[in-house]
Every structure is written in C-alpha cells, then in structure tokens.
Amino acid sequence: MNQRMTTHYDYAEEAESAQRAKAWPQAAALWDRAIEQTRVLDRDLLKVDSEGVAYRRKYENQKQKCEEKMAIDRHLESIARRALDQSAELDFHFDTS
DSSP states (O other): OOOOOOOHHHHHHHHHHHHHTTOHHHHHHHHHHHHHHHHHHHHHHTSOOHHHHHHHHHHHHHHHHHHHHHHHHHHHHHHHHHHHHHHHHOOOOOOOO
C-alpha cells in the first residue's frame, strides 16, 4: 500500500471549502493543520523555505478571519439569547370581550 501524506495544500483546500460553507470552527481547525504541516515541512527539510513562510502567513491570516467570524457569531448569539429571554418574560394579555 502506497499511502500519500496529507500536505498543507490538502488542509488548505478543505479549510477553504469549510469557509465557503461558513463552518468557521472547522475552517479554523483546518487552517491550524495547514500551518502545522508547513512547520513539519520546514523541520523535514532542515531549513526555512521562503515559500513555506509565505503559505504559513496566508494560512494564519485565513485562520484569523475565521476567528473574527466566530467572534461575531458568538456576539450575535448572545444578543439573540438576551432578546429571547426578554420576550419570554413578557406577559401577554388578550382582550377577549
């Protein structure tokens, strides 16, 4: 069996797909894997490749965008939760006369 190693390109492709689906936590985790793979590649080659550094920066920027989207989602969720809590406390009275 000849099994190919997963590369940072593979993780980046999956991360981009997750971003298109707005699956921010999954995309951020995949960007982390891509970043780690660029570090593994550097260690394996016993050098820091300028191309690898450029990819790492790109991946870190994409991960940061995902984290910003997750923060926005958390904020919107907290607003919605407070609004729902307040609406549950309202006492509705209907005039049936």
